[in-house]
Amino acid sequence: RNMDLMFGGDAEVCVDSEEVLQPFFLCEPPEQVRMFIILFCTSVAVGIALHHGPASRYYRWFARAEIPQANVRGMAYNACRAYGVLPVPRLSVEAFHLAGYSLLGTLLLATYSGLAPRFFLFASFALYFLYFGQLFCESKHGGHGSLLMPSVFFFLALSGGPRSTPWSLVFIKIFVGVVYFAGAISKLVVAAFFGRPWAGSTMQAYLVDSMWSRPHPWSLARGLQKFLVTRWWACTVLALSGLVFELTFLPLYLFGGHVGGGLAALIAVSFHLGVDVLQGLDFKPFWCPVFWAFLPEFQAILTGHTPVPEDAWGAVMARGFEEEP
Numbered sequence: 001r002n003m004d005l006m007f008g009g010d011a012e013v014c015v016d017s018e019e020v021l022q023p024f025f026l027c028e029p030p031e032q033v034r035m036f037i038i039l040f041c042t043s044v045a046v047g048i049a050l051h052h053g054p055a056s057r058y059y060r061w062f063a064r065a066e067i068p069q070a071n072v073r074g075m076a077y078n079a080c081r082a083y084g085v086l087p088v089p090r091l092s093v094e095a096f097h098l099a100g101y102s103l104l105g106t107l108l109l110a111t112y113s114g115l116a117p118r119f120f121l122f123a124s125f126a127l128y129f130l131y132f133g134q135l136f137c138e139s140k141h142g143g144h145g146s147l148l149m150p151s152v153f154f155f156l157a158l159s160g161g162p163r164s165t166p167w168s169l170v171f172i173k174i175f176v177g178v179v180y181f182a183g184a185i186s187k188l189v190v191a192a193f194f195g196r197p198w199a200g201s202t203m204q205a206y207l208v209d210s211m212w213s214r215p216h217p218w219s220l221a222r223g224l225q226k227f228l229v230t231r232w233w234a235c236t237v238l239a240l241s242g243l244v245f246e247l248t249f250l251p252l253y254l255f256g257g258h259v260g261g262g263l264a265a266l267i268a269v270s271f272h273l274g275v276d277v278l279q280g281l282d283f284k285p286f287w288c289p290v291f292w293a294f295l296p297e298f299q300a301i302l303t304g305h306t307p308v309p310e311d312a313w314g315a316v317m318a319r320g321f322e323e324e325p
Helices: 021-026 031-064 093-110 117-135 149-157 167-193 200-213 219-229 232-255 257-279 288-303 313-323
Strands: none
Touching (some): 031 117, 031 149, 167 257, 167 288, 200 219, 200 232, 219 257, 257 288
């Protein structure tokens, strides 16, 4: 495909009928977005398939456990409502399996552009809460490691027609940057509230928690944890570097061009790999697939594509705003 098709070009929205719902669900998204849908949904589907067995064993125990947490369902570790509004129903073990297999199916069907991908993206959006909402206490699926997924499904389902601007990819990348920036601000606010600097003590607590509740299978990683947890200065360096990463991801993407966007994605993936090794929090299966959105930046770098004003994120978003009804 030529560069003007990959990076923009004449915008054309899918408006081939006076009806609304049918063309909307059947209309193919732009090429960049179609590629991202294939990569993102396939990666997430692989993650679900690989981890469904352990998740099922956990849920069989959890559904019958006589503990207060087993009586509620929701998102994050405190079982909050979806977007703070919608309650997540409690499923039986059989319904949990059905929700998981259904989510796996809708993810794979969404990758086929000729079979109403928007419908299956919306279906994946709903099934995400049914499936992951049962696993809020489980280490692989719970917490915030999968919280990007429903919003990404929603943004992708609202993408324009086959020749429209890939504004949804830009929006997703900005959304990821806002999430990181919000994480950094929350750390600074909490540190200010308690009158303590954001330094090595919190990182030491993270490491101790990981060594106790999620010991790494590699002896080399366990040795590195022991080395770091006994050296306050190393923990301080790690804490501050993570804070700098969260603060700078968004401006690096917004103002760094293709190189800045690609660099931001590489640093983010490295950050999450480090978190996996040191803290036992695995973001690879359900968070890291979002970085496929930065594939156009790497394509531009590798092919020597010279950025033009039409490629800038602001111009893409402005054209997308004009295209949408």
